[in-house]
Amino acid sequence: MTERVFLYVQHLLGIGHLRRAATLARALVSGGFDVLLVSGGAPVAGIDLGGARFHQLPPLRAADARLKELAQLDGTPIDEAFRAARTRQLLELFDAEQPDILLTEQFPFGRTQLRFELLPLLEAAQNRASAPWIVSSVRDVLRRSASPARVDEMVVTFEAFDAVLIHADPALVRLDESFPAWPDIQDRALYTGYVAEVDPARALQGSVGAGEVIVSAGGGAVGMPLLQAAIAARPMTGLADRRWRLLLGPNVSGAEEETLRAAASEGIVVEPARADFPSLLRNAALSISQAGYNTVVETLCLADRAVLVPFGTARETEQADRARVLVERGMVASVPPDTLSPQSLAAAVARAWAGPSIRSFPAVDANGGPATVAALKQMLSP
Numbered sequence: 001m002t003e004r005v006f007l008y009v010q011h012l013l014g015i016g017h018l019r020r021a022a023t024l025a026r027a028l029v030s031g032g033f034d035v036l037l038v039s040g041g042a043p044v045a046g047i048d049l050g051g052a053r054f055h056q057l058p059p060l061r062a063a064d065a066r067l068k069e070l071a072q073l074d075g076t077p078i079d080e081a082f083r084a085a086r087t088r089q090l091l092e093l094f095d096a097e098q099p100d101i102l103l104t105e106q107f108p109f110g111r112t113q114l115r116f117e118l119l120p121l122l123e124a125a126q127n128r129a130s131a132p133w134i135v136s137s138v139r140d141v142l143r144r145s146a147s148p149a150r151v152d153e154m155v156v157t158f159e160a161f162d163a164v165l166i167h168a169d170p171a172l173v174r175l176d177e178s179f180p181a182w183p184d185i186q187d188r189a190l191y192t193g194y195v196a197e198v199d200p201a202r203a204l205q206g207s208v209g210a211g212e213v214i215v216s217a218g219g220g221a222v223g224m225p226l227l228q229a230a231i232a233a234r235p236m237t238g239l240a241d242r243r244w245r246l247l248l249g250p251n252v253s254g255a256e257e258e259t260l261r262a263a264a265s266e267g268i269v270v271e272p273a274r275a276d277f278p279s280l281l282r283n284a285a286l287s288i289s290q291a292g293y294n295t296v297v298e299t300l301c302l303a304d305r306a307v308l309v310p311f312g313t314a315r316e317t318e319q320a321d322r323a324r325v326l327v328e329r330g331m332v333a334s335v336p337p338d339t340l341s342p343q344s345l346a347a348a349v350a351r352a353w354a355g356p357s358i359r360s361f362p363a364v365d366a367n368g369g370p371a372t373v374a375a376l377k378q379m380l381s382p
Contacts, residue, residue: 002034003380006099006132007052008090008121010111011041012062012070014219015250016292018044020167021105023195024137026050027369031377036097038090040114042073044250055093058086065222066313070113087117091124101133101376108157109138109164109179112150122160133379134161137372139293140168140194141325142178144317155184162379163188165372167195167293169365172300173325178318192372193365196294198278198301209280212243213349215288216273218295219249224256225340226309230288231263232342237349242285245269247277278302286352288345291319291334300331300364304357307348312337331358 005028009021018039025037026048035052042059060078063069070078094102102125105111107118125134136158146154158164166175170191176182182189215230217223227246234244244267248257261270274280281287282302289295291310299306308326310319323334333352335344 002032003101003376004034004036004097004099005101005103005376006036006038006094006097007103007105007137008038008107008118009040009105010060010114011039011044012060012067013065013221014292015041015044016218016294017041017105018047019294020139020195021137022047022049022052023197023369024103024372025052026197027195027373028052028376031370031373033101033373033376036093036099038093040086057089058082060086065311066315068113068315083116087120090117090121094121094124098128098130099132100380101135103135103137103376105137106139107136108154108161109136109142112153119157122157126160133163133376135376135379136161136164138164138166138175139318140166140173140175141318141322142175143315144178144321145315148180151179151181155181158185158188161188163190163375165375166191167193167368167372169193171362172329172364173322177325178321190375192368192375194297194300195368195372196297196301196366197369198298198366207283208276209245209283212245212280212284213239213286213288214245214247214280214284216247216277216295217249217252217290218292219251221249221251222311223249223252223290224260226288226290227252227260228263229309229340229342229345231260231265231268233345233349234265234268236342236346238353239286239349241267243267243269245271245280245284247271247273247280249273286349288349291323293322296322296326297364297366300326300358301366304359305352305355306332306358307345307352308332308334309340309345309348310334310337329361330356331361 011017029051040057063071287306291308308323310323312320333348
């Protein structure tokens with residue numbers, strides 16, 4: 001009998017959470033699991049599920065870049081009726097699936113705005129006659145700005161979980177650096193390595209992007225400042241004679257794209273994000289990007305040199321912390337949040353260009369997909 005995995009994910013601003021969950025889903029299907037990926041964010045076209053089934057909940061998103069309040073896609077605040085309807089649909093779906101494993105992406109160590117539906121989901125899982133394994137799936141860095149009371153709440157909620165899978169390489173980034181209550185969860189924590197589908201040998205095919213500067217901002221929801229700064233910074237750098245290629249994510253509007261094209265001088269290419277991004281990254285002289293999980297993993301596995309420009313607010317510290325760790329290890333240069341300008345970006349480009357190649361450091365563990373499969377199979381083994 002094929003074991004079933006009920007994988008819950010909610011992306012609020014960018015699409016990185018959904019991309020990583022889809023990568024996990026593909027790995028789980030390849031490992032023999034029957035996977036239902038349940039997404040609560042805005043629909044995203046072209047996500048490769050690799051044989052996993054998919055269910056779209058009534059979508060919601062962050063009301064703004066602070067990621068504190070939730071809204072429907074048209075900006076309407078969610079109300080009790082919306083919460084109740086979505087919770088009911090989620091519970092009915094879970095009851096119909098009868099999964100062997102309930103896998104929650106980030107919760108309870110993040111996505112706490114979704115407690116209205118996730119706490120009932122946990123209760124339903126615990127109360128089932130044949131209770132599933134309940135597992136949390138988290139990234140390398142957690143939001144450090146959580147209050148002590150919220151951290152305590154996370155620990156209490158985690159009592160319902162059997163394990164937490166940390167998708168990181170502990171030789172590079174450790175979760176205890178961003179989660180103060182690590183001693184309370186470490187006995188049920190397992191590092192898997194980073195979750196990515198990166199094949200350096202395959203990315204070497206062809207010479208696309210050879211010697212270029214690749215500028216990317218993930219889904220693009222908060223990427224315009226970076227893209228605009230890159231255009232203005234180019235002539236201030238020692239790489240002004242290289243082609244700079246700006247890749248626009250799906251959340252960059254048509255009007256924003258026109259603004260970028262109008263500002264771009266000769267030698268700057270402005271185009272939509274490309275499926276051959278790994279090859280572009282592998283062949284580029286330098287990568288300039290935000291510091292989201294997926295992009296950073298691809299950068300560490302493929303890039304020669306890199307500048308990270310993390311998105312950050314007083315509440316959202318994850319990207320800044322990830323970039324800081326890599327800067328401290330001498331692997332990349334960075335422009336901290338709230339300091340981005342053409343001048344600061346040009347200075348970071350100079351530091352990255354003068355520094356060592358990322359390829360001179362030990363390879364990171366990016367075997368998180370297969371390792372997750374192995375961990376879940378071990379849980380289910382008699």
